[in-house]
Amino acid sequence: MSIWMIIIVVAYLCVIAYLGFRGFKSTKSATDYMLGGRSVHPYVMAMSYGATFISTSAIVGFGGAAGVFGMGLLWLTVMNILIGIFIAFWIFGGRTRRMGLRLDAHTFPELLGRRFQSKFIQGASAVIIFMFIPLYASAVLTGAVKYISSQLGIDYNAALLMFSVIIAIYVIAGGIKGVMYTDALQGTIMLFGMLALLILTYTKMGGVSAAHQSLTDMTALVPEKLLAGGHQGWTSMPKFGSPLSWTLVSTIIMGVGIGVLAQPQLAVRYMTVKSGKELNRAIPIGGVFIMMMTGVAFIVGALSNVHFQETLGKVSIVAAKGDVEAIIPMYLQSAMPEWFSILFMLTLISAAMSTLSSQFHVMGTSLGRDLVEESMGKKKGGSGILATRIGVLGGILISVYLSYIMELKFGKTGTAIVARGTAIFFGLCACAFLPMYVGALWSRGITKVGAIAGLLSGSLSSMFWICFVEQKAATALLLCNKFFGTRSLAISLVDGKEVFAKTGPIVWAFVDPLIIGLPIAIIVTIVVSLFTKKMTSDHLDKCMGTK
Amino acid sequence: MLGIEDPWVGLAYLLCIISALLCLVWGVFKWNTDDPQQEE
Numbered sequence: 001m002s003i004w005m006i007i008i009v010v011a012y013l014c015v016i017a018y019l020g021f022r023g024f025k026s027t028k029s030a031t032d033y034m035l036g037g038r039s040v041h042p043y044v045m046a047m048s049y050g051a052t053f054i055s056t057s058a059i060v061g062f063g064g065a066a067g068v069f070g071m072g073l074l075w076l077t078v079m080n081i082l083i084g085i086f087i088a089f090w091i092f093g094g095r096t097r098r099m100g101l102r103l104d105a106h107t108f109p110e111l112l113g114r115r116f117q118s119k120f121i122q123g124a125s126a127v128i129i130f131m132f133i134p135l136y137a138s139a140v141l142t143g144a145v146k147y148i149s150s151q152l153g154i155d156y157n158a159a160l161l162m163f164s165v166i167i168a169i170y171v172i173a174g175g176i177k178g179v180m181y182t183d184a185l186q187g188t189i190m191l192f193g194m195l196a197l198l199i200l201t202y203t204k205m206g207g208v209s210a211a212h213q214s215l216t217d218m219t220a221l222v223p224e225k226l227l228a229g230g231h232q233g234w235t236s237m238p239k240f241g242s243p244l245s246w247t248l249v250s251t252i253i254m255g256v257g258i259g260v261l262a263q264p265q266l267a268v269r270y271m272t273v274k275s276g277k278e279l280n281r282a283i284p285i286g287g288v289f290i291m292m293m294t295g296v297a298f299i300v301g302a303l304s305n306v307h308f309q310e311t312l313g314k315v316s317i318v319a320a321k322g323d324v325e326a327i328i329p330m331y332l333q334s335a336m337p338e339w340f341s342i343l344f345m346l347t348l349i350s351a352a353m354s355t356l357s358s359q360f361h362v363m364g365t366s367l368g369r370d371l372v373e374e375s376m377g378k379k380k381g382g383s384g385i386l387a388t389r390i391g392v393l394g395g396i397l398i399s400v401y402l403s404y405i406m407e408l409k410f411g412k413t414g415t416a417i418v419a420r421g422t423a424i425f426f427g428l429c430a431c432a433f434l435p436m437y438v439g440a441l442w443s444r445g446i447t448k449v450g451a452i453a454g455l456l457s458g459s460l461s462s463m464f465w466i467c468f469v470e471q472k473a474a475t476a477l478l479l480c481n482k483f484f485g486t487r488s489l490a491i492s493l494v495d496g497k498e499v500f501a502k503t504g505p506i507v508w509a510f511v512d513p514l515i516i517g518l519p520i521a522i523i524v525t526i527v528v529s530l531f532t533k534k535m536t537s538d539h540l541d542k543c544m545g546t547k
Numbered sequence: 548m549l550g551i552e553d554p555w556v557g558l559a560y561l562l563c564i565i566s567a568l569l570c571l572v573w574g575v576f577k578w579n580t581d582d583p584q585q586e587e
Binding site: 070071072074075077078081082085086090208209210211212213214215216219232233235236237277280281283284285286287288290291295 | 549550551552553555556559560562563564566567569570571573574575577578
């Protein structure tokens with residue numbers, strides 16, 4: 001570790017501490033602590049939204065996945081920009097902000113609960129968030145701490161403790177203001193880091209077209225195993241209906257692309273700005289930010305094949321000995337100048353801290369505000385921040401414990417479960433919340449019972465698919481193996497060989513839970529709403545602003 | 548196109564740039580536009 005690296009990391013942490021302190025000084029009420037007083041600057045909001053969305057695993061994990069799948073993953077970037085930013089801010093953002101203000105909602109579960117006049121919805125949503133977001137947080141935390149401990153040459157457990165304590169201090173003290181101010185700085189660092197990575201990579205490979213052409217010319221070098229899965233080269237989409245295409249289209253593009261709309265830690269961001277004007281101003285900032293994050297990670301990940309072929313005579317996944325997550329760090333180490341490693345280390349630390357701080361904050365508001373204060377009616381006097389602060393601390397302790405114990409106690413199984421944390425949380429949130437959330441914003445016909453039925457059917461069906469069918473998650477969780485003696489109900493053993501259940505081009509074991517759970521939740525929400533008591537016109541007028 | 552073999556991948560590459568530009572243009576034209584609905 002060089003002296004420059006120490007100086008830059010210390011300076012970075014000092015600025016983070018200052019921004020956290022600023023958040024603490026300007027937090028006086030529950031609205032300040034949970035929504036930044038509903039007056040956050042559009043640049044801060046957009047960067048906070050983007051930096052929360054993009055974690056270390058989005059850069060290292062998905063960048064590595066592009067080293068395997070190729071540039072077809074850029075469809076996810078298109079989805080991220082058009083759905084995750086443009087539609088999210090323009091279509092969902094304005095209505096969420098206005099309804100949140102009319103109902104005086106401070107959190108995503110509170111918005112849904114008050115819209116449907118149901119403490120159960122608020123409490124159940126909070127339970128889902130508080131139970132599953134620690135798994136997502138520990139996935140981000142584990143990835144970040146492994147990287148930091150290897151870069152700074154310190155022990156994993158010491159890095160885990162230090163990293164968690166730093167985030168805990170500014171989240172507990174500064175609330176959402178501390179989180180969003182630091183997010184804005186971290187997002188800006190990420191933007192410069194990824195821009196430099198893109199320019200250096202294209203320059204090194206002789207320009208845009210030359211780099212892509214070199215990758216296209218490598219089609220004959222696709223490993224046998226990937227060819228069997230439907231791989232057709234790194235500048236081509238996988239063969240339609242092949243296992244690789246199902247993983248690419250259903251899990252990565254659809255699952256993450258649509259799943260982003262119902263993420264509680266992102267949806268709450270719409271309620272932090274003063275007016276619709278701020279949301280419009282946040283769209284260009286968010287759009288460019290996301291393009292520079294996932295777009296660059298996917299392009300560089302795919303092009304790493306060219307570098308490894310030229311230097312080692314191997315494609316990326318072979319050079320990384322089968323470890324997808326090692327592709328980007330290996331590429332940076334061998335292809336980039338030394339000064340860049342410091343900038344990129346800050347980029348990855350920023351990506352992890354910005355995502356984790358928002359996860360910890362939403363855990364705190366779910367436990368403190370939604371579950372203890374509102375659903376269980378244990379509201380105390382004062383500013384209403386204490387329960388949330390205790391909730392944040394509880395969430396951090398659970399996440400850190402998971403990061404510490406999973407690998408230690410469960411070995412590779414623990415690592416595999418944590419690695420699925422992000423995908424599990426995205427899929428579960430979309431199935432549980434999205435039909436109800438869309439209904440809350442646009443429909444006067446969705447009833448309280450319909451919303452509850454949709455929440456339960458969406459979460460239960462996606463959990464069933466996660467535990468027993470989708471092969472990566474079901475294999476990691478071991479439940480299917482324990483009850484049925486197979487790693488997935490869609491895989492059977494014939495003469496000692498695995499046979500995947502298929503219907504036409506659909507290979508069920510590779511279908512994302514969202515593809516199953518979301519349609520079920522939508523149908524149940526609509527059908528139950530048709531036969532149950534409508535909400536009063538007065539309440540709907542108040543929610544929709546038509547009074 | 549741009550050295551990319553599959554037109555679908557080339558389209559994704561272009562759409563990334565176009566959608567980011569769409570966001571930029573939207574921001575410029577809607578910079579001072581507020582919600583059409585009554586606000587507080």
